[in-house]
Amino acid sequence: KQEVTQIPAALSVPEGENLVLNCSFTDSAIYNLQWFRQDPGKGLTSLLLIQSSQREQTSGRLNASLDKSSGRSTLYIAASQPGDSATYLCAVGNNFNKFYFGSGTKLNVKP
Amino acid sequence: GAGVSQSPSNKVTEKGKDVELRCDPISGHTALYWYRQSLGQGLEFLIYFQGNSAPDKSGLPSDRFSAERTGGSVSTLTIQRTQQEDSAVYLCASSSGLASIEQFFGPGTRLTVL
Numbered sequence: 001k002q003e004v005t006q007i008p009a010a011l012s013v014p015e016g017e018n019l020v021l022n023c024s025f026t027d028s029a030i031y032n033l034q035w036f037r038q039d040p041g042k043g044l045t046s047l048l049l050i051q052s053s054q055r056e057q058t059s060g061r062l063n064a065s066l067d068k069s070s071g072r073s074t075l076y077i078a079a080s081q082p083g084d085s086a087t088y089l090c091a092v093g094n095n096f097n098k099f100y101f102g103s104g105t106k107l108n109v110k111p
Numbered sequence: 112g113a114g115v116s117q118s119p120s121n122k123v124t125e126k127g128k129d130v131e132l133r134c135d136p137i138s139g140h141t142a143l144y145w146y147r148q149s150l151g152q153g154l155e156f157l158i159y160f161q162g163n164s165a166p167d168k169s170g171l172p173s174d175r176f177s178a179e180r181t182g183g184s185v186s187t188l189t190i191q192r193t194q195q196e197d198s199a200v201y202l203c204a205s206s207s208g209l210a211s212i213e214q215f216f217g218p219g220t221r222l223t224v225l
Contacts, residue, residue: 097142100156
């Protein structure tokens with residue numbers, strides 16, 4: 001069974017800092033990987049989707065990379081802002097349309 | 112609608128009662144997922160529907176849990192004889208159905224079993 005781990009579980013940084021969130025998975029036979037943001041009491045908002053054939057995806061200040069062979073993905077957030085404070089989840093999808101989620105990284109960006 | 116909707120947003124029930132949670136996926140999305148998120152935990156897969164295929168029920172925690180999807184659109188998750196450990200946020204997501212394409216989530220239903 002696919003196991004997805006996110007490190008760190010929580011992160012607190014001052015505003016303006018660049019930061020990296022990590023996601024690792026045990027089975028490299030993935031179809032895609034998706035990063036989400038979850039605000040307290042809310043559902044999940046999709047940030048970036050990387051297909052297995054891709055190495056990275058970028059959207060604004062966000063950049064997600066994927067290294068299938070090593071079972072890792074990183075989410076890079078540039079010039080962090082207090083509005084970036086949320087829990088960030090990664091989900092790994094297989095070719096049977098099943099997704100496995102990590103437990104998330106709770107980010108706090110201090111003004 | 113423009114996004115995935117779920118109802119009710121909050122549900123408080125007594126132990127032993129049955130509850131029904133509803134999910135309206137994005138129009139035209141053939142894939143629909145139910146997840147459960149307990150306090151401070153990640154998402155736990157419950158069930159997946161794809162078109163007219165038999166659903167993947169491998170994540171349902173017990174036979175008290177069931178789900179159906181009528182007409183390939185709206186889905187209902189039913190929990191019978193609720194227990195306190197069923198208290199969680201139940202999230203629904205839909206996708207276009209092509210293999211592992213992007214999921215879009217609803218706001219969730221917060222279930223509290225007293």
